[in-house]
Amino acid sequence: MPLERDEETRLCLRAAGGDRRAFSALVAGHEKRLRAFLGxxxxxxxxxxxxxxxxIKAWQGLRLFRGEARFGSWLCAIGWRCYSDxxxxxxxxxxxRENSAFGVDEAEAFSGDARLDLDRALAALEPxxxxxxxxxxxxxxxxxxxxxxxxxxxxTLKGSAARAKRKCRAILTGEDE
Amino acid sequence: MSETDRNFDAFLAEALAxxxxxxxxxxxxxxDRAVLADExxxxxxxxxxxxxxxxxxAIAAVGASLAAIxxxxxxxxxxxxxxxxxxxxxxxxxxxLFWILVAKGRPxxx
Numbered sequence: 186m187p188l189e190r191d192e193e194t195r196l197c198l199r200a201a202g203g204d205r206r207a208f209s210a211l212v213a214g215h216e217k218r219l220r221a222f223l224g225x226x227x228x229x230x231x232x233x234x235x236x237x238x239x240x241i242k243a244w245q246g247l248r249l250f251r252g253e254a255r256f257g258s259w260l261c262a263i264g265w266r267c268y269s270d271x272x273x274x275x276x277x278x279x280x281x282r283e284n285s286a287f288g289v290d291e292a293e294a295f296s297g298d299a300r301l302d303l304d305r306a307l308a309a310l311e312p313x314x315x316x317x318x319x320x321x322x323x324x325x326x327x328x329x330x331x332x333x334x335x336x337x338x339x340x341t342l343k344g345s346a347a348r349a350k351r352k353c354r355a356i357l358t359g360e361d362e
Numbered sequence: 363m364s365e366t367d368r369n370f371d372a373f374l375a376e377a378l379a380x381x382x383x384x385x386x387x388x389x390x391x392x393x394d395r396a397v398l399a400d401e402x403x404x405x406x407x408x409x410x411x412x413x414x415x416x417x418x419x420a421i422a423a424v425g426a427s428l429a430a431i432x433x434x435x436x437x438x439x440x441x442x443x444x445x446x447x448x449x450x451x452x453x454x455x456x457x458x459l460f461w462i463l464v465a466k467g468r469p470x471x472x
Contacts, residue, residue: 205397212393213385220389221380233389240393241400303377322371323378354370 188214193256201247208247212240215260218324223264225307225319227271235271239264254333258326262334265316272312306356313337314349321346420463427456 188196193214199207219239224232242263243250250259307315313335320331321342332342354360431452434440441449 205394205401208397209390209394213390216385216389216393217383218380220386225378237389237393237396241396244397244400303374318374319378322374324380325375350370350374353374 235267239267306353314345317346318349420460424456424460
């Protein structure tokens with residue numbers, strides 16, 4: 186369940202002081218969004234693994250969280266960095282294999298359930314495009330917030346989100362971009 | 363923006379929205395366990411570093427004491443005139459210092 190801003194701030198302060206119960210409440214309040222974001226990026230299993238890693242990093246770094254951004258966006262940024270680190274650690278060949286395991290086969294016809302098709306269309310996007318589309322169009326972050334989460338300039342974010350949407354639509358409808 | 367664009371945006375918003383509902387207790391418990399394990403690991407690592415620092419300090423103190431003892435002029439002559447227990451007592455002093463420093467630096471747990 187989403188947390189109120191004040192309650193979230195109180196929990197962050199307590200967790201930064203070493204209160205594990207407070208941190209557990211933060212985890213309960215944010216796990217769905219983070220896992221949904223990372224699951225869309227990396228697939229459900231790897232997404233959960235990265236989400237867990239992100240929560241541990243958040244716990245270790247809570248003392249550095251100044252509360253300027255919302256906890257959710259700070260957490261998403263950690264998740265994105267963990268995912269990017271994972272991508273960097275993989276060689277190009279492994280990355281290709283991983284994408285295909287997640288369901289990319291661009292030659293395959295996009296028919297049947299639209300949501301399944303969307304998963305395939307998402308998997309065909311560049312990671313930053315996919316992330317921009319999920320954050321802005323699915324999770325309701327503003328362009329400014331999404332740019333901060335992904336650590337890219339605002340213009341780059343807007344371009345990535347627009348390109349992602351165009352590509353997705355082209356794949357889903359079978360039209361040329 | 364055309365009707366088709368709006369429909370496509372609505373489809374994306376619905377399909378990509380995070381799921382609603384209560385938290386997954388299994389996942390929350392998994393993170394709790396991982397956080398606890400991380401805490402224990404960090405505390406043990408800190409304690410080990412403290413202990414290592416204490417032991418290094420103790421070794422340095424023993425070295426310095428021995429250097430100080432050997433720098434006493436005419437040490438051999440002094441010891442031959444003193445009681446036979448003087449040499450063991452003199453050597454025991456740095457060892458006692460070593461023991462005190464190491465015992466103080468030892469962690470309370472682990």
